[in-house]
Amino acid sequence: MKHYIEQLRREHLRPTVLLKSFLGMLMLIFSLPAAAGGFDASINAAMKPITEAVAGFIFFEVSIFGNQLPLIILWLIGAAVFFTFYFNFLNLRGFRHAFHLLRGDYSNPNHSGELSHFQALATAVSGTVGIGNMAGVAIVISIGGPGATFWLIVAGLLGMSTKFAECVAGVKYRKVNPDGSISGGPMYYLELGLKQRNLAWLGKPMAYFYALSIVIGCLGIGNMFQSNQAYQQFVFATGGSSSFFIDKGWLFGIVLAVIVAVVIIGGIKSIARVTSKLVPFMAIAYFFGALLVILLNADRLPWALTAIVTEAFSPNAATGGMLGVMILGFQRAAFSNEAGLGSAAIAHSAVRTGEPVTEGYVALMEPFIDTVVICTLTALVILTTIYEPGMAGEGMQGIELTSQAFSSTLSWSTVPVSFIAILFAFSTMLSWSYYGLKGWTYLLGESRKTEIIFKIIFCAFGALGSMIQLDAVLDFSDAMIFVIALPNILGLYILAPIIKQEFNSYQSRLHNGDIKSLREQNG
Numbered sequence: 001m002k003h004y005i006e007q008l009r010r011e012h013l014r015p016t017v018l019l020k021s022f023l024g025m026l027m028l029i030f031s032l033p034a035a036a037g038g039f040d041a042s043i044n045a046a047m048k049p050i051t052e053a054v055a056g057f058i059f060f061e062v063s064i065f066g067n068q069l070p071l072i073i074l075w076l077i078g079a080a081v082f083f084t085f086y087f088n089f090l091n092l093r094g095f096r097h098a099f100h101l102l103r104g105d106y107s108n109p110n111h112s113g114e115l116s117h118f119q120a121l122a123t124a125v126s127g128t129v130g131i132g133n134m135a136g137v138a139i140v141i142s143i144g145g146p147g148a149t150f151w152l153i154v155a156g157l158l159g160m161s162t163k164f165a166e167c168v169a170g171v172k173y174r175k176v177n178p179d180g181s182i183s184g185g186p187m188y189y190l191e192l193g194l195k196q197r198n199l200a201w202l203g204k205p206m207a208y209f210y211a212l213s214i215v216i217g218c219l220g221i222g223n224m225f226q227s228n229q230a231y232q233q234f235v236f237a238t239g240g241s242s243s244f245f246i247d248k249g250w251l252f253g254i255v256l257a258v259i260v261a262v263v264i265i266g267g268i269k270s271i272a273r274v275t276s277k278l279v280p281f282m283a284i285a286y287f288f289g290a291l292l293v294i295l296l297n298a299d300r301l302p303w304a305l306t307a308i309v310t311e312a313f314s315p316n317a318a319t320g321g322m323l324g325v326m327i328l329g330f331q332r333a334a335f336s337n338e339a340g341l342g343s344a345a346i347a348h349s350a351v352r353t354g355e356p357v358t359e360g361y362v363a364l365m366e367p368f369i370d371t372v373v374i375c376t377l378t379a380l381v382i383l384t385t386i387y388e389p390g391m392a393g394e395g396m397q398g399i400e401l402t403s404q405a406f407s408s409t410l411s412w413s414t415v416p417v418s419f420i421a422i423l424f425a426f427s428t429m430l431s432w433s434y435y436g437l438k439g440w441t442y443l444l445g446e447s448r449k450t451e452i453i454f455k456i457i458f459c460a461f462g463a464l465g466s467m468i469q470l471d472a473v474l475d476f477s478d479a480m481i482f483v484i485a486l487p488n489i490l491g492l493y494i495l496a497p498i499i500k501q502e503f504n505s506y507q508s509r510l511h512n513g514d515i516k517s518l519r520e521q522n523g
Contacts, residue, residue, distance in 0.1 A: 080158035091160035113352030119272035127431030135399035144328035147311030151329025156371030159339030167363035170345030171356035184349020186342035206487035211439035217481035222432025224465030230425035237418035253466030290377035304383035337367035342488035357506035
């Protein structure tokens with residue numbers, strides 16, 4: 001805390017002023033639900049027509065062989081397939097070099113940037129690994145059966161290629177501010193990249209649209225929803241309906257908002273310091289916990305693995321045949337790893353490197369960790385414990401089903417699983433605060449004052465999320481998050497030749513020995 005107070009003083013901002021502003025915002029929020037208890041309903045009623053119109057456009061569905069396919073998912077998966085072929089299956093070939101980069105073999109402290117490769121990856125992963133990895137996978141399996149897991153893995157592998165393209169563009173067109181800080185992401189490569197392609201008339205409006213959408217989206221699905229889910233898990237872990245905190249969402253909300261504020265007030269370096277420790281802890285804890293459950297039910301593992309493959313191609317698969325199960329798996333993967341949304345490129349742009357392609361390699365690991373590893377582990381835990389043939393189609397609750405799967409084997413796991421879920425939500429809030437901030441400063445300009453204003457608003461919305469149910473607002477923000485895939489992917493298609501040229505140049509210099517690892521340099 002002393003570090004942040006000293007930093008604020010250097011910026012001529014008194015912590016007491018910021019604290020009063022933050023508390024004033026919270027007091028205003030806390031007074032709203034008390035107004036005849038109708039605040040939630042009033043907001044939902046006002047937002048519902050807007051939400052339905054926007055969501056109807058973004059998640060417009062077409063019928064294919066009797067299955068409903070959201071066009072936005074086709075847009076995301078289409079890009080993933082295109083870039084997989086465009087970069088000649090780099091998503092399968094790039095693991096070794098990505099690992100060397102993460103290990104620091106090619107790091108140079110003199111390069112521009114604020115984060116190491118590992119810190120940038122940890123920050124981006126913290127934004128994608130969330131409640132959806134536990135709840136969303138459970139819902140997909142309960143509806144579509146084991147076969148959906150196969151297509152989830154395939155979509156995760158394909159999404160790695162889109163992440164590569166996004167993050168190469170993010171670093172190539174990033175902005176280095178006078179103080180050495182970095183601003184990057186789709187806003188910048190849409191504006192600057194399309195200008196380079198003589199499409200400035202298109203790039204600038206797309207960049208502004210992207211920035212505005214991510215600001216709105218980050219306050220809802222990346223903030224309020226996360227705090228609400230964290231609170232629900234906290235209540236569940238402390239006794240459920242008999243918990244002391246059952247009616248104290250305001251208390252949980254303010255504590256969570258203060259903790260988030262302490263971290264994000266220091267900027268991306270502070271966020272990265274936390275996520276670089278938190279993400280490995282969360283991932284390792286969940287990995288070994290899930291692995292333990294799977295091993296204790298090893299007798300069911302052969303059946304689970306066989307069912308994942310066979311039911312993925314079965315014309316009689318659980319819901320809607322093979323195509324229906326494929327759509328479910330692809331949809332969950334797209335929602336989980338956010339490949340195509342461009343959000344992660346904002347964090348990756350802050351990396352310390354002189355070669356944009358290096359961060360593209362590192363970004364390959366993000367969908368792999370999020371979807372191929374963590375989502376698959378969740379699926380195997382459910383399939384080897386409580387899932388029985390014939391259950392598919394019942395659409396059981398998400399995270400409750402995952403918790404039940406863990407506790408069926410490890411009776412003591414309820415609290416640890418809930419704690420990990422809370423950490424997932426907390427880490428997601430940290431990353432999305434940075435994504436929203438960069439959209440905010442792109443629109444309003446880079447200044448300490450505009451940054452502080454956004455951070456106060458973000459924390460206040462986080463507190464609000466634990467207190468009330470604003471379903472229409474969350475649905476609206478969800479739609480605004482996925483609408484950013486439209487300009488982002490269109491921009492990536494236009495920039496594809498430049499990204500490919502950057503990639504070919506890097507590959508050539510790497511193979512010729514012009515780019516050397518630290519070990520090679522030290523001889």
